Amino acid sequence: MGVPSGQFLRMVDELAEVERAEARDYLSFSVCGKRFGYHWPRTKTVGLKQTLSEQLALVAERPEVFEVQFTAGGFGWVVVHLPKIDADELTELLYEAWRLSAPDALVEEHPLR
Numbered sequence: 001m002g003v004p005s006g007q008f009l010r011m012v013d014e015l016a017e018v019e020r021a022e023a024r025d026y027l028s029f030s031v032c033g034k035r036f037g038y039h040w041p042r043t044k045t046v047g048l049k050q051t052l053s054e055q056l057a058l059v060a061e062r063p064e065v066f067e068v069q070f071t072a073g074g075f076g077w078v079v080v081h082l083p084k085i086d087a088d089e090l091t092e093l094l095y096e097a098w099r100l101s102a103p104d105a106l107v108e109e110h111p112l113r
Contacts, residue, residue, distance in 0.1 A: 002083040003090050005041050011091055012037070015098045016110040034101035037094065044082045048097040052076040075100065 003011075012018055012029055019030045029037040038047035047069045050058070055076025058066040065084040069077035080093065095112045102110075 001086050003085060003087050005039065005044060005082065007087065008039065008046060008082060008090065008094075011087075011094055012039075015095070016102070016106055018098070031098055031102045032106070036097040036101040046080050046082060047077050048080060048093050049075050049100050050078055050093070050096060051100070054078075054096070 009027075012020075015031070017031050019033075021028045021030070025040060025042065027039045027041075028035055029039075036049045040046070052071065052075065055068060055071070055078050058078055059068055065081055067079045069079045071077070078093075080090065082090075092112070099107050099112075
């Protein structure tokens, strides 16, 4: 179990029309100008956009893997500890974060495989 940072970044690269921005301590990811994720290499964590109900469920079920990051615009962002999650679950959460920000037509063109 656990997803190395390089593997996470390859997962991001598989999503359509992702824009990366690099800051001093983190990378951020957007689709069509809407942010859906962050990556902090030093702490081996990522922040992903989710629905409020999903945010609460993830944190309640496995607080050793997930923590509340913040809420904004009706969405709940979660911090995911990469060493404590498997690749399949992270792939689904990453796709969901992307889907929540991407235009409907782009989502229809690029379903989760």
